[in-house]
Amino acid sequence: MGVYGSKPAAKLDKEVRAVLAAGIYQLLYCEGIPDRAAVNESAELIKQYGKASAAGYVNAVMRSMIRSGKSFELPEDKVKAISVKYSCSESIVSMLLKSYPEEKAVSLLEDSLTSRGTVFRVNTAKTDTETLRKELENIGISASPPALLPWLWNCLVSDGLSGNSLSGTELYKQGMFHIQGISSQLCCMALDPRENETIADVCAAPGGKSFTIAEMMNGTGTVYSGELHEKRTGLIRSGAERLGLKNIRTYTHNAAEYDETFPKADRVLCDVPCSGIGVMGSKPEIKYKDISDLSKLYSTQAAILDTSSRYVRSGGVLVYSTCTVDPAENDDIVRDFLGKHSDFYAEPFLKEYGEPFGGAMTTIFPCDLGSDGFFICRMRRK
Numbered sequence: 569m570g571v572y573g574s575k576p577a578a579k580l581d582k583e584v585r586a587v588l589a590a591g592i593y594q595l596l597y598c599e600g601i602p603d604r605a606a607v608n609e610s611a612e613l614i615k616q617y618g619k620a621s622a623a624g625y626v627n628a629v630m631r632s633m634i635r636s637g638k639s640f641e642l643p644e645d646k647v648k649a650i651s652v653k654y655s656c657s658e659s660i661v662s663m664l665l666k667s668y669p670e671e672k673a674v675s676l677l678e679d680s681l682t683s684r685g686t687v688f689r690v691n692t693a694k695t696d697t698e699t700l701r702k703e704l705e706n707i708g709i710s711a712s713p714p715a716l717l718p719w720l721w722n723c724l725v726s727d728g729l730s731g732n733s734l735s736g737t738e739l740y741k742q743g744m745f746h747i748q749g750i751s752s753q754l755c756c757m758a759l760d761p762r763e764n765e766t767i768a769d770v771c772a773a774p775g776g777k778s779f780t781i782a783e784m785m786n787g788t789g790t791v792y793s794g795e796l797h798e799k800r801t802g803l804i805r806s807g808a809e810r811l812g813l814k815n816i817r818t819y820t821h822n823a824a825e826y827d828e829t830f831p832k833a834d835r836v837l838c839d840v841p842c843s844g845i846g847v848m849g850s851k852p853e854i855k856y857k858d859i860s861d862l863s864k865l866y867s868t869q870a871a872i873l874d875t876s877s878r879y880v881r882s883g884g885v886l887v888y889s890t891c892t893v894d895p896a897e898n899d900d901i902v903r904d905f906l907g908k909h910s911d912f913y914a915e916p917f918l919k920e921y922g923e924p925f926g927g928a929m930t931t932i933f934p935c936d937l938g939s940d941g942f943f944i945c946r947m948r949r950k
């Protein structure tokens with residue numbers, strides 16, 4: 569373990585390496601865990617793995633690191649150094665550095681180590697932003713519009729609270745709001761639903777986008793909200809019932825397979841399954857993925873986009889989105905689709921709000937808007 573241990577990491581038992589990696593991660597990045605607790609729990613954990621003789625070694629390595637001010641040497645290779653510093657797989661780091669300026673790439677990794685306030689959408693079918701803000705204040709919850717996006721109406725951010733804390737309030741149970749990230753709300757704005765339209769959200773669970781779309785339509789029209797498994801469709805249905813949104817119709821179907829009975833829609837949203845690299849902060853397990861071969865995922869994304877396009881009426885809108893910043897899942901999928909579908913063209917959106925908007929495709933980084941990493945592309949059928 570470098571300067572802190574007497575043995576090279578490669579010669580340690582895998583259980584010892586794993587426990588030390590988890591313990592050192594806690595020392596470096598988990599501000600809510602006291603150093604003493606991290607050391608003691610790591611020593612106890614290695615005993616549970618049947619390696620009681622290594623408990624003293626684990627204890628000594630972690631205490632030595634604490635005494636040194638938690639400093640550590642980084643590898644000379646840039647990819648390896650960034651991978652170690654931000655505790656992220658080399659394959660993800662390589663993709664980011666290849667695709668974006670280093671400053672932008674590193675900003676995403678830095679964000680993955682910080683906590684962001686819980687973001688939620690005001691249910692305009694039941695209340696308004698200022699009323700809800702005051703009601704939350706009355707029960708000791710401070711919430712305010714996102715600092716970098718004062719124009720993102722009906723959106724509130726509550727620092728220091730988890731989504732579970734908010735979902736335990738009576739206001740949540742009464743359907744006054746639903747949890748939904750900023751980027752996800754911007755995706756709905758890019759779709760730009762209008763009253764009395766027919767909308768399809770083909771990969772909808774747990775339902776946040778469908779709920780916002782239904783609210784933007786003021787309870788008119790129909791939002792067809794679909795998902796692959798009935799259990800997840802049930803999540804959407806129960807959420808819509810809690811929010812009192814009667815213009816949502818749920819269905820269970822594979823979004824990659826065409827359903828000839830499905831009605832033509834004015835607007836179709838396909839927020840496809842993806843690597844999730846834009847949301848590593850809330851799903852840290854993603855940081856350790858090897859994304860060197862995502863060919864199966866690419867083909868699924870392309871199939872869903874192709875199938876979704878068949879539901880768009882003449883003159884209608886098609887939005888493709890992901891919660892990743894990997895160009896192979898975003899720009900490349902869209903360009904390939906447009907190259908094969910001459911009846912669609914890319915269309916700029918939200919240009920009145922300036923960068924990073926104004927084009928037909930945008931990749932959003934946390935440093936841009938204080939949101940998750942995200943990709944949005946808007947297209948229109950001729």
